[in-house]
Amino acid sequence: EVQLVQSGAEVKKPGESLKISCKGSGYSFPNYWIGWVRQMPGEGLEWMGIIYPADSDTKYSPSFQGQVTLSVDKSISTAYLQWSSLRASDTAMYYCARIPVAASHFDYWGQGTLVTVSS
Amino acid sequence: SYELTQPPSVSVSPGQSASITCSGSKLGDKYTSWYHQKPGQSPVLVIYQNSMRPSGIPERFSGSNSGNTATLTITGTQTMDEADYYCQAWDSSTVVFGGGTRLAVL
Numbered sequence: 668e669v670q671l672v673q674s675g676a677e678v679k680k681p682g683e684s685l686k687i688s689c690k691g692s693g694y695s696f697p698n699y700w701i702g703w704v705r706q707m708p709g710e711g712l713e714w715m716g717i718i719y720p721a722d723s724d725t726k727y728s729p730s731f732q733g734q735v736t737l738s739v740d741k742s743i744s745t746a747y748l749q750w751s752s753l754r755a756s757d758t759a760m761y762y763c764a765r766i767p768v769a770a771s772h773f774d775y776w777g778q779g780t781l782v783t784v785s786s
Numbered sequence: 787s788y789e790l791t792q793p794p795s796v797s798v799s800p801g802q803s804a805s806i807t808c809s810g811s812k813l814g815d816k817y818t819s820w821y822h823q824k825p826g827q828s829p830v831l832v833i834y835q836n837s838m839r840p841s842g843i844p845e846r847f848s849g850s851n852s853g854n855t856a857t858l859t860i861t862g863t864q865t866m867d868e869a870d871y872y873c874q875a876w877d878s879s880t881v882v883f884g885g886g887t888r889l890a891v892l
Binding site for chain 1: 787816819821823828830834835872880881883885
């Protein structure tokens with residue numbers, strides 16, 4: 668069974684750093700792109716970027732380029748999303764999701780990680 | 787940047803058909819996917835490659851895509867279909883989501 672399991676909720680202060688994770692299982696993790704999607708409270712889905720675990724090839728949304736960093740440790744089938752300096756506006760639910768081979772959609776989604784940034 | 791436009795809300799009576807549109811420039815030349823999201827849950831893929839249904843998605847969900855508009859149709863809508871629906875496509879190596887449509891089954 669394909670699963671993407673994300674790390675737990677985080678409460679941080681502005682200016683702090685954060686790294687959240689997404690662990691894949693039940694499939695060949697290196698060979699499927701992993702995407703990250705932000706959902707701010709009461710709002711829609713926003714694509715942040717994707718990463719290919721086999722070679723760490725990464726594509727960022729222009730809206731998030733320079734604001735976050737995607738990385739992966741394929742030895743433990745885990746993708747990461749990190750911030751070096753959080754802002755209150757980063758408060759949101761963050762989802763990871765898998766893209767099937769040669770496909771254009773996200774077929775499996777993680778359960779989401781809620782990040783709250785507040786002083 | 788590329789934009790996908792959806793109506794903010796659609797209402798339908800139980801048992802009737804609901805159609806949710808997604809508009810974008812030459813969208814018919816791209817593959818469109820659809821997701822539904824219920825409160826407090828992760829999005830779920832309901833249609834991919836314009837009209838394909840993943841396993842486990844009921845046959846009442848169907849999709850089409852032509853010209854500048856993709857359409858998700860739910861035939862015989864059930865109360866359990868009440869959710870937010872998002873379309874998604876790719877443009878120039880970037881993923882684009884529509885703004886979402888809240889489907890109310892009244």
